[in-house]
Amino acid sequence: MARAEALPTLTRAELVRKPRSLWGDAWSSFRRHRLAMAGTVVFSLLAVATVLGPFIYTADPATIDFAAGYQAPSLVHPFGTNDLGQDLFARALLGGRISMAVGIVAMLISITFGTLVGSLAGFFNRIDGLLMRMTDMFISLPSLPLLLLIVYLFRDALHALFGPVVGIFILVVSVIGLLNWMPVARLVRAQFLSIKRREFVEAARSIGASDVRIITRHMLPNAMSPVLVAASLSVGAAIITESALSFLGLGFPSDRPTWGRMLFDARNFLELAPQMALFPGLLIFLAVISMNYIGDGLRDALDPRRLGA
């Protein structure tokens, strides 16, 4: 008896090993993907810098000082100055807010819409054909020309309704989102078709779960892995698209810097002030490549064939 009391009393929770979940496994596999982790760090740094940066680095991005124009990077101006003598570092931080926000919000729109269409098509046979024809049609739309067209035509109307920045933001984000949901819809539909006949779905149905509950609680969580990969890749794609629009002079107004707009403004000063193009371009590149590496890491981590490897 005395010996038995000497043993530490273990609770039931301590005896049972911590359960391993799909997401836990995926995370430990993702952590081993060095470039994906580097991408996560870089993208987080960019996000923090653009959100908090303007509060810490307080140089005014709009102050014009012709005497200080075309300066190369220095301690006073870490990224140098532009043709008007405005501080490029302050402008890049502020511009990053819009560029990053466009990337993330456009991704959310395309993922939400794509998941909605994909799960409806995959779950309800009756509307599958119709929804997939619609998806095919959207895939055939020439997206960049159409994007240019819509932004150009509706810019002034939204400007009048919501103001210069919010109006363009709503327009750009919704158009990018609505022209990019098709791959997600196809992925979700394919996943739904393959899990629709599985036992756990039958079981849920047999205990009387409603269609909505089966879709949201049982099927969607099991269909989300490829969507997550597509989501991370689409952030990068949306950042590039917004920058391309701004670069073609059809994005945000000029007093509101975004990375693409800064590149557009730099075009005529490549010889005098290459820093005007190099820094914003580098930031776009960093944001996009880090997101692409995150997507790559997620693809490996969420691939069930690789689990346990």
Added chain:
Amino acid sequence: MNRYIIRRLLIAIPTLLIISVVVFAILALAPGDPMSQFAANPAVPPEVRENMRHALGLDQPWPVRYVKWLTEFVQGNWGYSFISKVPVIGLVAQRLPNTLAVLGVAYIVSILIAIPIGIISAVRRYTLFDHTATAFAFIGYSIPTFFSGILLIIIFSIKLHWFPFIYDSTLKVHDFSTLMTQISQSIMPITVLALFETATLTRFVRSEMLENLSLDYVRTARSKGLAERVVIIKHALRNSLIPVVTLIALGVPTIFTGAIITEQIFAVPGVGQLLISSIEVNDTPVVMAITFVYAILVVGFNLVADVLYGALDPRIKYT
């Protein structure tokens, strides 16, 4: 096979019709007005403006305008540019050779580079070559064309003075020196487009080769004593190329879109640049025609990709 092609063609036509309705409706419902430039001009009285609207058919409801536009479009009458008063089809035809030359060379170059690199990467997996090629492909895929173009201009035009950064469209090639000028002014736009395409294709060729190299038929080929070179080129490569060819066909519309930005950077007077400048001046007929040409390209090459896939892969039977 023929029946499949015909059926696919029959699906392609309504798709194009719907796209044209969408594009037309966007233009028609947009708040902009091609006559607005005259609205601000006090020299044009309102009744003259109304007459012009009437003469151009702008006072009719948009579905009527759409049907009229479509019947003329299929007959090759693409209307007249509002700005330059020249037939749209002529404007597009005049710009098309520039776009096609730059695009075609870029695409061929990237196919010629990407296939060998992808093969070597897959065969020598996880070697220094593979890691370098994969990293290079990732960079090429992530760098936006407008930034790589500007980088090339800064390095090769401004610092090194090797190439001109403005494309001179008036240049006529008639002897060796003008040919050299033509080549040197085309190198940078071609490089920018080829970089992106090479990156995409290399990744794809590599993963297709890897997939095939691990299959049983490759082991069979090796075990019956074929040389490794024969196994890779005659067995694995031929099967890997089936989806690659499809991707090449599907990539054609993408590279046309990429050309919009590249032409803008280097001032190449191509179709993409015409589209941007027409959007800026509200030149509806030109914008409509070019957007629709892009739509035809997308639908057409989707069709080509599908048909090629079936023609190359005997496992796929069409009914």
